[in-house]
Structures are given as structure tokens and as C-alpha cells.
Amino acid sequence: MTYDRLVCANCAAPVSEGRCPVCRANRERLQQESPFAGLNPMTLIALLAVLIAAVALLAHQTA
Numbered sequence: 001m002t003y004d005r006l007v008c009a010n011c012a013a014p015v016s017e018g019r020c021p022v023c024r025a026n027r028e029r030l031q032q033e034s035p036f037a038g039l040n041p042m043t044l045i046a047l048l049a050v051l052i053a054a055v056a057l058l059a060h061q062t063a
């Protein structure tokens, strides 16, 4: 979603236009990674928050 604003370092055109092999390679890579790139930070933060809450709860109960 954000890759269409990226400018290629090789041809200085938007990567989304795929004007050169570098653009196309970057576009494919970013398209493959974008679902995870968009999800990972949020998922990671959510998991971390759950983990911290669980640990805090456990520490409270046992102590």
C-alpha cells in the first residue's frame, strides 16, 4: 500500500510503475511482504501486551 509512493534509486521513477528491473524486483518484494509488513508491528505489539499482562497477572497471583 505504501510502496506506490516509493521512488526507485535506479531510475528515479515510482517503483509502482516498474520501469526498470530494480523497480519490478522491489515491487514484487514489497507486494509479497506488504501483508506481513502491515500486520507484523501491530501483531507484535498486541502479543507483547498480552504477554506482559499475563506475566503481571501471574506474578500478582503467585506473590
Ligand SMILES: [Zn+2]
Binding pocket: 008, 009, 010, 011, 012, 013, 019, 020, 021, 022, 023, 024
Ligand atoms: Zn527503477
